Amino acid sequence: MALTLYNSLTRRQEPFVPIQPGRVGVYTCGPTVYNMAHIGNFRAYMFEDLLKRTLRFCGYSVTHVMNLTDVDDKTIRDSRAAGISLGDFTARYKKAFFEDVDTLRLLPADEYPAATDHIGDMIALIGALMAKGIAYQADDGSVYFSIARWPAYGQLVKVDPARMRAGERVSLDEYAKESVADFALWKAWSEEDGEVGWDSPWGRGRPGWHIECSAMSSRYLGPHFDIHCGGVDNMFPHHEDEIAQSEAANGCRFVNVWLHCAHLIVDGEKMSKSAGNFHTLRDVLERGYCGRELRYVLLATHYRQQLNFSFQACDDARAALQRLDAFRRRLREATAFADAGTGAAKERSEQALEAFRAALEDDLNISPALAAVFDFVRDGNRLLDEGTVGGPGAAEVLRVLERMDSVLGVMEADAGEGIPAEVEALAGARQAARKARDFARADALRDQLSAMGWTVEDTPKGPRLRRS
RNA sequence: GGCGCCGUAGCCAAGUGGUAAGGCAGAGGACUGCAAAUCCUUUAUCCCCGGUUCGAAUCCGGGCGGCGCCUCCA
Numbered sequence: 198m199a200l201t202l203y204n205s206l207t208r209r210q211e212p213f214v215p216i217q218p219g220r221v222g223v224y225t226c227g228p229t230v231y232n233m234a235h236i237g238n239f240r241a242y243m244f245e246d247l248l249k250r251t252l253r254f255c256g257y258s259v260t261h262v263m264n265l266t267d268v269d270d271k272t273i274r275d276s277r278a279a280g281i282s283l284g285d286f287t288a289r290y291k292k293a294f295f296e297d298v299d300t301l302r303l304l305p306a307d308e309y310p311a312a313t314d315h316i317g318d319m320i321a322l323i324g325a326l327m328a329k330g331i332a333y334q335a336d337d338g339s340v341y342f343s344i345a346r347w348p349a350y351g352q353l354v355k356v357d358p359a360r361m362r363a364g365e366r367v368s369l370d371e372y373a374k375e376s377v378a379d380f381a382l383w384k385a386w387s388e389e390d391g392e393v394g395w396d397s398p399w400g401r402g403r404p405g406w407h408i409e410c411s412a413m414s415s416r417y418l419g420p421h422f423d424i425h426c427g428g429v430d431n432m433f434p435h436h437e438d439e440i441a442q443s444e445a446a447n448g449c450r451f452v453n454v455w456l457h458c459a460h461l462i463v464d465g466e467k468m469s470k471s472a473g474n475f476h477t478l479r480d481v482l483e484r485g486y487c488g489r490e491l492r493y494v495l496l497a498t499h500y501r502q503q504l505n506f507s508f509q510a511c512d513d514a515r516a517a518l519q520r521l522d523a524f525r526r527r528l529r530e531a532t533a534f535a536d537a538g539t540g541a542a543k544e545r546s547e548q549a550l551e552a553f554r555a556a557l558e559d560d561l562n563i564s565p566a567l568a569a570v571f572d573f574v575r576d577g578n579r580l581l582d583e584g585t586v587g588g589p590g591a592a593e594v595l596r597v598l599e600r601m602d603s604v605l606g607v608m609e610a611d612a613g614e615g616i617p618a619e620v621e622a623l624a625g626a627r628q629a630a631r632k633a634r635d636f637a638r639a640d641a642l643r644d645q646l647s648a649m650g651w652t653v654e655d656t657p658k659g660p661r662l663r664r665s
Numbered sequence: 666g667g668c669g670c671c672g673u674a675g676c677c678a679a680g681u682g683g684u685a686a687g688g689c690a691g692a693g694g695a696c697u698g699c700a701a702a703u704c705c706u707u708u709a710u711c712c713c714c715g716g717u718u719c720g721a722a723u724c725c726g727g728g729c730g731g732c733g734c735c736u737c738c739a
Contacts, residue, residue, distance in 0.1 A: 205731095220733095221723075226739075227739095228739085229737090229738090235739090237739060238738095238739050239739085240739065241739035242739080244739090246734060250689085266737095269737065271737090272738070354668070354669090354734080357695095376695090377736085378736085380736065380737085381736090381737085405737080406736095406737040407737075426739095427739065428738080428739030429669085429670085429734070429739080430732070430733075430734060430738050430739065431738080431739070432669095432734075433668090433734065433735065433736085434735085434736050434737075435736090435737070435738095438736085438737095458739070459670070459671095459732090459733080459739095460733065460739070461730080461739085462731095462732070462733095466731090466732090467732070467733085494677095494680070497677080497678075497688080498677080498678070499678085499679085502670090502678085503670070503673080503679075503732065503733080505670065508675085509677080509689085509690095510676085510677060510689090512689075512690095513676075513688065513689040513690080514688090514689085514699095515676095515678065515689095516688080516689055516690085517688050518687065520688085520702095523702060523703080524703095526702095527702085527703085545720095547694085556679095562679080563678095563679090564678055564679040564680090564686080564687070564688095565679060565680085565686070565687080567678090567679090567687060567688070568679070568686050568687035568688085569686095569687085570677095570687090570688095570692090571687055571688065572686085572687075575703095575704080578702090578703055578704070578706060579703085579705095581703080582696090582703060582704055583704095631698080634698075636698055636699070637698090639698085640698095640699070640700085641681085643699095643700080643701095652701065652702090653696070653700090654700090654701050654702050654703095655700080655701075655702090656701095656702080659700085661701095661703095663701095665701095
């Protein structure tokens, strides 16, 4: 079996074939840095993280580029409202974004190009389109891409330009365009832009939204690369326009595989500020959940499936993760036990890893992948109960579990498990009380430990302490 | 109006022609001094109505319900 992915361009699942053997270039649409990213945004970044980790798991070397949109209507509007420069304003949210990326254990991209650092690349791209006569400058001073002069337009979304509802959501000042479907490449400076603007062959202004992704993706990945991702809402017009601009300017195919993830909804409803169900990562953390718990929630639904977020789901995730943690803890301990033979462990491990791999290779089918993990946990626990796994066998099982986690990224961070001397002493006293069959005292000590946040588990090999 | 997605146990969620994975929660049991952890057993007329088929959650038609995109929203 090999990796297959659902390509939005062909609307079918197809084998993934990289342009260069063994190497994959991935571009993902990143945040517009004008506020805190919400959990819906992170759903998309989580899916991209899963893709990236799966590609690596399958042996590919991945180059990942994620843009930061730091100049657009909203960043300009809100920075002015805040009375600070665009750069100072977006810097705040860039910082917050990277903190969140870290909390959610998203693997960092290789490049995070910001739009404002690549204005030159965009001007060059627009220049190429002007030279080819595909773009034009309208009476309002802005430069537009002419769909009429690019018949290949509309590969991703089957839109009929004639059917587009002119005027409905098109601001009046855009009537300068030759056709409603034309989109801005360069927006002429206007009063609301304040200090923000760059000089160009078409006068002072700023780039349109779509052009940044075309310019920055080809800058870092070349004009033709493997995979481009984003949320479904970006298919049209953003990605459609990117394809048109890039292919028209560069004269070659832009992207081989387009992947889009479905949206996240909350308790069955669209997430919105007015509905009061709008959550940022920080909101979730304030409710007492940790990054990996939200990570699990965002990861556990297939990316093309609408994800229904709820705090119940966070609770479920916590319990599921504790099960994984407990299993790993047992395995760690068991590596120190006597060798119980590696046959059963090895066979079961290979089988589990294969099932896990097969599921992911099937368009990142996470549910069966997780099922493979939990089946493995159950069988592994059974072998541990039976005492048929120890020493090298346990190490083998542990190795496979950690290999799985290289994709999931949800297991307990190692943390040296430092047990305070005081806790250790109480546990020792409790054990002594148990030996003396003074159970009332033993239970009192256990309650005391519990109040301090520690759980005692009595195993055949002695008590085990863990944070609860 | 155009394009598209979805409806499977109390909750989340796979499966897309041969009588239903997995997680959480619940029930019973084993283990334990009691617990915890773990294991075993157990919990589904697959939204409705027709149709195709030897056989449908799975394909087709029609309903009902939820969600998304249609110019800068992941």
